[in-house]
Amino acid sequence: MTPSENRDDIDAVITGINLLAEELEHINSDLEGRVADRTAMLRRTQAELERMAKTDALTGLANRTLLNERIQEAILAGAECGKNPAVLVLDLDSFKAINDTLGHGAGDSVLVEVAKRLRSVVRAGDTVARLGGDEFAVVITGATEQEVLHIAHRASEQLQDSVRVGTETVWAMASIGVCIGTTGAPAEALMRDADIAMYHAKSKGRNNVQLFHPDMLGVIRERSRITTELRKAVPAGELALQYQPVVELDSGLLIGVEALLRWHHPVRGIVMPDSFIRIAEETGLILDLGRWVLHESVAQMGRWNQIAPDLADFRLHINLSAAELLRGDLLDDIRDTLDRNNVAASRLALEITETVLMSKGAAEEEVLRRLRDLGVGLQIDDFGTGYSSISYLRSLPADTAKVDRSLIQDMGSDPKRQKFVAAILQLISSAGLKAIVEGIETVEQAGQLQAMGCRYGQGYFFGRPMPPAEMLELLRNPTHRQ
Amino acid sequence: MNPVAANEAQFNIEMSESGLVHLRWLPGVHVQVDDARGAMAQVNEVCQQEQHPMLVDMAAVGSVSREARAIWSIPCSASRIALLGESSVDRVLANFFLGVHIPPCPTRFFTSRSEALDWLGAGAGAGAGA
Numbered sequence: 001m002t003p004s005e006n007r008d009d010i011d012a013v014i015t016g017i018n019l020l021a022e023e024l025e026h027i028n029s030d031l032e033g034r035v036a037d038r039t040a041m042l043r044r045t046q047a048e049l050e051r052m053a054k055t056d057a058l059t060g061l062a063n064r065t066l067l068n069e070r071i072q073e074a075i076l077a078g079a080e081c082g083k084n085p086a087v088l089v090l091d092l093d094s095f096k097a098i099n100d101t102l103g104h105g106a107g108d109s110v111l112v113e114v115a116k117r118l119r120s121v122v123r124a125g126d127t128v129a130r131l132g133g134d135e136f137a138v139v140i141t142g143a144t145e146q147e148v149l150h151i152a153h154r155a156s157e158q159l160q161d162s163v164r165v166g167t168e169t170v171w172a173m174a175s176i177g178v179c180i181g182t183t184g185a186p187a188e189a190l191m192r193d194a195d196i197a198m199y200h201a202k203s204k205g206r207n208n209v210q211l212f213h214p215d216m217l218g219v220i221r222e223r224s225r226i227t228t229e230l231r232k233a234v235p236a237g238e239l240a241l242q243y244q245p246v247v248e249l250d251s252g253l254l255i256g257v258e259a260l261l262r263w264h265h266p267v268r269g270i271v272m273p274d275s276f277i278r279i280a281e282e283t284g285l286i287l288d289l290g291r292w293v294l295h296e297s298v299a300q301m302g303r304w305n306q307i308a309p310d311l312a313d314f315r316l317h318i319n320l321s322a323a324e325l326l327r328g329d330l331l332d333d334i335r336d337t338l339d340r341n342n343v344a345a346s347r348l349a350l351e352i353t354e355t356v357l358m359s360k361g362a363a364e365e366e367v368l369r370r371l372r373d374l375g376v377g378l379q380i381d382d383f384g385t386g387y388s389s390i391s392y393l394r395s396l397p398a399d400t401a402k403v404d405r406s407l408i409q410d411m412g413s414d415p416k417r418q419k420f421v422a423a424i425l426q427l428i429s430s431a432g433l434k435a436i437v438e439g440i441e442t443v444e445q446a447g448q449l450q451a452m453g454c455r456y457g458q459g460y461f462f463g464r465p466m467p468p469a470e471m472l473e474l475l476r477n478p479t480h481r482q
Numbered sequence: 483m484n485p486v487a488a489n490e491a492q493f494n495i496e497m498s499e500s501g502l503v504h505l506r507w508l509p510g511v512h513v514q515v516d517d518a519r520g521a522m523a524q525v526n527e528v529c530q531q532e533q534h535p536m537l538v539d540m541a542a543v544g545s546v547s548r549e550a551r552a553i554w555s556i557p558c559s560a561s562r563i564a565l566l567g568e569s570s571v572d573r574v575l576a577n578f579f580l581g582v583h584i585p586p587c588p589t590r591f592f593t594s595r596s597e598a599l600d601w602l603g604a605g606a607g608a609g610a611g612a
Contacts, residue, residue: 003571007542012570015545019578022548 056130058108059115067129067137071187074141084181086148088138089194090118090155090174093206095134098170100326101363106165110172117158121151136174137194145180145211152178152209175201179212196220202282226276227283229265234292238264241296242465245474246317246436246458249450254474256349258317258458259297260465261289281321290324295337298348300468302341304475311475315349315377322356325364335374349377349400354385357396368397379436384424393431401428405439405459412444422452429453492517495524502602503534503560509542518550522558529559535602536560537595541568543575551579557586564598565591 003011003018054066062070074085092114099107111134118128118136127139138155140148156176162169177198181190197212199220204210233239239261246256263271280286301316324330338345350371356364357380372378379400380393384407393401403424411417421437428435440446440459449457463474493507503525507513525536563585565576576591592598 007569007571009570012574015571016574016578018545019574023582026548 059112059130061115061119061136062127062129064129064131067127067131067139068187068191070127070129070139071190074139075181075185075187075190077141078181079183081142083142083144084183084185085190086140086143086145086178086180087190087194088140088148088152088155089131089177089179089191089198090136090138091198091202092134092159092172092174093202095172098165098172102165102168102170106168106170109165110163110170113163114159114172114174118155121154121158123151126151137191148178148180149209149211152176156207156209173207175199175206176209177201177212178209199223203278223279226279227285230263230276230280230285230289233263233265234288236266238266239289239292239296240264240467241293241300242467243300243471244458244465245463245471246315246456247462249446249455249457253312254314255456256315256317257471257475258351258465259293259300259319261293262465277321281323284323286321286323287327290321290327291333293318294333298337298341298343301343301347304468304472305342307472308476313347314475315347316343317349317351317379319381320350320352322364325352325356325367330367331370331374334371334376345375346377349379351379351381351402352398353381354383357398365397372397380433383428393427393433398433400434400436401431402458403428403435403437408437408439408445408449411448412442418448418452421449425449425452425454493521495521495528497528497534501534502599503528503536504539505536506539507543510544512544513546513550515547515549515553518546518553522553522556526559531559533559533561536563537598537602538563538565540565540576541572543572546575546579551583554579555583555586560587562588562602563590564602565589566595566598567591567593 003014054063054069055061056063071085071087078084092110095107095110098110111130114136115128115130118138122128122138122140123143125141129137129139131137138151140151143151156174159173160171162171175198177194177196177200179190179194179197193212193216196216197210200212200216201208201210203219210216240263241259242262243257243259245254246258247253248255261273261277263273263276265271277286277289280289297316297318304311327333334348335345337343338348352368357368368378377400378396378398379402380396380398381402382404383401384404403421407421407424408417411421425435425437434456435454436456436458437449437454438458440449440457440461442461445459446457446461466474492511492513493505495506496504498504505521505525507521511517528534565572565579567573567576573591573593579585580589580591590598590601592601
C-alpha cells in the first residue's frame with residue numbers, strides 16, 4: 001500500500017507497515033539462504049561421513065562395508081551382462097615380522113605402499129579394499145577368467161619389489177586367493193571361497209596365486225578339524241615323543257638323540273608331524289606343542305639320568321620353530337626346565353631350520369645369542385635347503401649343521417651327487433661347524449660319508465625313532481653299528 | 483559556502499562557516515542505495531577527514547530502501563546527525579532507521595530546526611547554527 005501525499009498519521013502507519021514488511025521479507029530471505037547453506041553443509045558432511053564410514057582411514061581404500069556393497073552391485077550387473085565378478089583376497093606374508101622388528105609406524109607405511117601398488121594394477125571399475133590388518137581384497141567386474149588371473153599375477157609381481165621404510169628395506173609379498181563368481185552365488189560365498197584359495201596359497205609356500213577349486217573346501221575342513229583336535233591333544237595326553245639316535249660314524253658311538261613328536265590320535269592312530277606341524281605353526285598352536293616337547297623331552301633326559309646315572313654323555317636335540325624364537329618366556333622356560341630336571345645346558349641342542357635362521361630379525365638374533373650364552377647348543381636343521389653363503393654360515397650362532405636327507409638321496413649311484421655332498425661337508429667345515437648328515441639308510445651311504453670326512457650321522461640305518469624305554473636300552477649299550 | 487553539486491538532483495550538501503554540514507534530500511525522492519552512497523561520499527569529501535555535525539533534511543522524502551538505510555550505518559565524517567522531518571511519515575522513517583539499523587554516531591530525529599541545531603551545537607566542537 002502506498003502512503004498518500006498527505007503524509008498524515010494513516011500514511012505513517014502505512015509507511016511503518018511497509019517498512020516492517022520489507023524487513024520481514026529481508027529476514028525471511030536471509031533465513032532461507034542460511035537454511036539452504038546449512039542444509040547443503042549438512043548434506044556435504046553426511047556424504048563425507050558416509051565416505052569415511054566406508055573408507056579405510058590409513059590407506060584410503062574401500063573398507064569391508066564398501067567392498068560388500070560393490071560385490072553386491074557387481075553380482076547384479078554380472079547377471080545382466082553375463083560376466084560374473086571375481087574377488088581376490090590378498091594376505092601379506094611375514095607382515096607381523098615387519099611390525100615386530102620395525103614398529104607399527106613402519107608397518108603402516110608398508111600397508112600404504114601396498115595399497116598404492118594394488119591400485120596401480122586394477123582397472124578403473126574395479127575396487128581395492130583393505131579388510132583389516134594386512135589383508136586386502138579386490139573386486140573385479142566384467143572380466144574373463146584369464147583377465148582376472150592376469151590382474152592377480154600382476155598384483156603378485158608388483159609386490160615382489162622391496163619397500164623402503166626409512167633406512168630399512170623390507171619385502172611385503174602376498175598369498176593371493178582368487179574366486180570367480182558363478183551365477184547365483186552370493187557375495188559371502190565369493191569372499192569365503194577367495195579366502196579359502198588364499199589359505200591354499202599360504203599352504204603352498206606363500207607368495208603365490210591360487211584359483212579357488214571346490215576341492216579346497218575339503219582341505220579347509222580337514223585343516224579346521226585338525227586344528228580343533230590338536231588343541232585338545234596336549235591336555236588329553238595324546239602327544240608322545242620318540243627318539244632317534246645320532247651317532248659318531250667312526251666309532252658308532254651314540255652322541256645324541258633327537259626328540260620327534262608323535263600324535264596318538266584316539267581315532268586315527270599315530271599321526272606323523274608332517275600332517276599337523278605346519279597347521280600348528282600357522283595357527284600358533286606350535287607354541288603349546290613346543291612347550292610340551294621341551295618339558296617332556298628334558299624331563300625324559302632327567303629320568304634317563306636317574307635310572308642310569310652312568311650313561312655316557314649325549315645331547316638331546318629338540319626342534320624349535322620360528323614362532324617359538326619370539327616367545328617371550330623361551331629363555332626362562334628353557335633355563336627353568338633344565339634346572340628342574342638337573343640337566344646341564346650343554347646337554348641340550350636346539351635345531352632351527354636354515355630358512356628360519358636366514359630370515360631372522362634383530363629380536364631373534366638376540367634370543368639366539370642369549371641361548372648360546374646359556375650354554376645350549378644351536379644346530380642348523382635341514383641344511384642345504386636354503387641359500388646360505390659361506391660368509392653367512394660363519395655369522396650364524398650355531399655349532400652344528402644337519403645336512404638335509406634330500407642331499408644324499410641317490411648319492412650311491414651318482415658321482416656328481418657325491419662330489420656335491422663332499423663340497424657341502426667342506427663348506428660346513430670351513431665355517432667352523434660340525435656336520436651331522438640325516439637320512440642315512442644304508443651301510444654304503446654311511447661308508448661313503450665316512451670316507452668324505454663326515455663325522456656324524458642320523459638315519460634309519462642307525463635306528464628308527466623309538467619310544468623312550470627302547471632308547472634307554474640303546475643308551476645303555478652306547479657302541480652302535482659301525 | 484556554496485552548495486555542493488547534487489547527485490542527479492536527489493540531494494544537495496553544503497558546509498556552513500560554523501562547520502555544520504547540511505544534507506538536504508529533495509522532497510518526494512525515493513532514496514536508493516546509490517543515492518545514499520553518493521550522499522555519504524560527498525559528505526566525507528566536504529568534511530575533508532574532519533568530524534562535523536550534520537543536519538539531514540529529510541522532510542517529505544518518499545521512501546528509503548533497506549540497502550540505502552544500511553549505507554547510513556557505515557561510519558562517516560559526521561560526528562553527530564540530526565534528522566529533520568515534518569510529518570508522522572518522516573518520524574516513522576527516521577525511527578525505523580534508528581531502531582533497526584545502528585547509526586555510526588549519535589543520531590536523533592527532530593521536527594524543529596532550532597532544536598536540531600541546538601542539539602548539534604551542544605555536541606559539536608565547531609559550533610551550531612547555519
